[in-house]
Amino acid sequence: MIPKQSVTSVLNLAILKTSRLLxxxxxxxxxxxxxxxxxxxxxxxxxxxxxxxxxxxxxVFDMGAEVGFSMYLLDIGGGSP
Numbered sequence: 001m002i003p004k005q006s007v008t009s010v011l012n013l014a015i016l017k018t019s020r021l022l023x024x025x026x027x028x029x030x031x032x033x034x035x036x037x038x039x040x041x042x043x044x045x046x047x048x049x050x051x052x053x054x055x056x057x058x059x060v061f062d063m064g065a066e067v068g069f070s071m072y073l074l075d076i077g078g079g080s081p
Contacts, residue, residue: 019060023067035073036060050076 026033036057040049057074064071 016056016059020063020067023060023064023069027067027069033064033069033071035071035075037073037075037077039077 023033038053038057040053044050054074054076061071061074
């Protein structure tokens, strides 16, 4: 069995790698990306989960800027403690 923390870390890394590719493809297709939406789960009671998610999303915003997007929207979904 894989610990939840390990799964989350692997998933986050995969999402960050994929995010760059998606942003590049969206730029090529002239899709205007304005931000990121995420949801850590409505049962989440650990504020550190949000800290890690927002940190990862900051990386996505930085990648978006490198590709040429001016992103300004962050939707944290429901479940914030």
